[in-house]
Amino acid sequence: MKRQKRDMTERAYQRGYQAGIGGRNKALCPHSQPKMKHEWMSGWREGRSDLWDGIDTATALQKQAFH
Template structure:
Protein backbone atom coordinates (compact mmCIF):
# COMPACT_ATOMS: atom_id res chain seq x y z
CA UNK A 1 0.00 0.00 0.00
CA UNK A 2 1.42 3.37 -1.01
CA UNK A 3 1.77 6.18 1.47
CA UNK A 4 0.15 9.45 0.61
CA UNK A 5 2.39 12.47 0.48
CA UNK A 6 1.48 15.20 2.87
CA UNK A 7 -0.11 18.34 1.55
CA UNK A 8 2.56 20.74 0.25
CA UNK A 9 1.32 23.61 2.40
CA UNK A 10 1.38 21.46 5.53
CA UNK A 11 4.90 20.39 4.63
CA UNK A 12 5.97 24.02 4.09
CA UNK A 13 4.63 24.92 7.55
CA UNK A 14 6.49 22.03 9.16
CA UNK A 15 9.74 22.95 7.40
CA UNK A 16 9.36 26.57 8.53
CA UNK A 17 8.76 25.42 12.09
CA UNK A 18 11.91 23.28 11.99
CA UNK A 19 13.96 26.20 10.66
CA UNK A 20 12.60 28.52 13.35
CA UNK A 21 13.07 26.14 16.25
CA UNK A 22 16.69 25.62 15.23
CA UNK A 23 17.25 29.39 15.24
CA UNK A 24 17.58 29.99 11.52
CA UNK A 25 16.70 33.30 9.89
CA UNK A 26 13.39 33.80 8.12
CA UNK A 27 15.40 35.04 5.14
CA UNK A 28 16.28 31.46 4.21
CA UNK A 29 12.69 30.63 3.18
CA UNK A 30 13.05 28.39 0.10
CA UNK A 31 9.56 29.01 -1.28
CA UNK A 32 8.64 31.59 -3.90
CA UNK A 33 4.93 30.84 -4.28
CA UNK A 34 2.96 33.10 -1.97
CA UNK A 35 0.82 30.34 -0.41
CA UNK A 36 3.75 28.09 0.46
CA UNK A 37 5.88 31.06 1.56
CA UNK A 38 3.10 32.25 3.83
CA UNK A 39 2.77 28.79 5.41
CA UNK A 40 6.56 28.50 5.86
CA UNK A 41 6.71 31.90 7.56
CA UNK A 42 3.73 30.99 9.74
CA UNK A 43 5.56 27.90 10.94
CA UNK A 44 8.71 29.95 11.51
CA UNK A 45 6.79 32.52 13.60
CA UNK A 46 5.15 29.77 15.63
CA UNK A 47 8.56 28.25 16.36
CA UNK A 48 9.92 31.64 17.44
CA UNK A 49 7.06 31.99 19.92
CA UNK A 50 7.75 28.48 21.22
CA UNK A 51 11.45 29.29 21.60
CA UNK A 52 10.59 32.36 23.67
CA UNK A 53 8.48 30.17 25.92
CA UNK A 54 11.42 27.82 26.39
CA UNK A 55 10.16 24.92 24.34
CA UNK A 56 13.45 24.28 22.52
CA UNK A 57 15.14 20.92 22.47
CA UNK A 58 18.88 21.16 23.07
Protein backbone atom coordinates in the same frame (compact mmCIF):
# COMPACT_ATOMS: atom_id res chain seq x y z
CA MET B 1 1.13 0.00 0.92
CA LYS B 2 2.40 3.37 -0.22
CA ARG B 3 2.09 6.34 2.05
CA GLN B 4 0.23 9.32 0.72
CA LYS B 5 2.23 12.47 0.31
CA ARG B 6 1.46 15.21 2.76
CA ASP B 7 -0.24 18.35 1.64
CA MET B 8 2.47 20.69 0.33
CA THR B 9 1.19 23.63 2.39
CA GLU B 10 1.32 21.51 5.55
CA ARG B 11 4.82 20.43 4.62
CA ALA B 12 5.90 24.06 4.17
CA TYR B 13 4.44 24.93 7.58
CA GLN B 14 6.25 22.01 9.24
CA ARG B 15 9.56 22.91 7.62
CA GLY B 16 9.13 26.54 8.68
CA TYR B 17 8.38 25.44 12.23
CA GLN B 18 11.52 23.31 12.26
CA ALA B 19 13.55 26.27 11.04
CA GLY B 20 12.06 28.54 13.71
CA ILE B 21 12.55 26.15 16.61
CA GLY B 22 16.09 25.58 15.35
CA GLY B 23 16.83 29.30 15.59
CA ARG B 24 17.35 29.80 11.85
CA ASN B 25 16.80 33.13 10.13
CA LYS B 26 13.50 33.77 8.32
CA ALA B 27 15.48 34.91 5.26
CA LEU B 28 16.19 31.23 4.61
CA CYS B 29 12.62 30.65 3.41
CA PRO B 30 12.97 28.49 0.28
CA HIS B 31 9.59 29.39 -1.24
CA SER B 32 8.73 32.08 -3.75
CA GLN B 33 5.01 31.31 -4.22
CA PRO B 34 2.98 33.58 -1.92
CA LYS B 35 0.80 30.81 -0.43
CA MET B 36 3.73 28.51 0.31
CA LYS B 37 5.81 31.39 1.67
CA HIS B 38 2.94 32.40 3.94
CA GLU B 39 2.65 28.86 5.34
CA TRP B 40 6.41 28.58 5.86
CA MET B 41 6.53 31.97 7.61
CA SER B 42 3.57 31.04 9.83
CA GLY B 43 5.38 27.89 10.91
CA TRP B 44 8.61 29.82 11.40
CA ARG B 45 6.87 32.40 13.63
CA GLU B 46 5.29 29.70 15.78
CA GLY B 47 8.57 27.81 16.03
CA ARG B 48 10.44 30.97 16.97
CA SER B 49 7.83 31.78 19.60
CA ASP B 50 8.17 28.29 21.06
CA LEU B 51 11.96 28.67 21.07
CA TRP B 52 11.66 31.92 23.01
CA ASP B 53 9.18 30.32 25.42
CA GLY B 54 11.75 27.65 26.21
CA ILE B 55 9.98 24.68 24.68
CA ASP B 56 12.45 21.82 24.28
CA THR B 57 12.89 19.72 21.14
CA ALA B 58 10.90 16.72 22.40
CA THR B 59 7.88 18.87 23.24
CA ALA B 60 8.18 20.63 19.88
CA LEU B 61 8.11 17.28 18.07
CA GLN B 62 4.97 16.28 19.97
CA LYS B 63 3.37 19.60 19.17
CA GLN B 64 4.18 19.14 15.46
CA ALA B 65 2.59 15.70 15.44
CA PHE B 66 -0.73 17.15 16.61
CA HIS B 67 -0.76 20.15 14.30
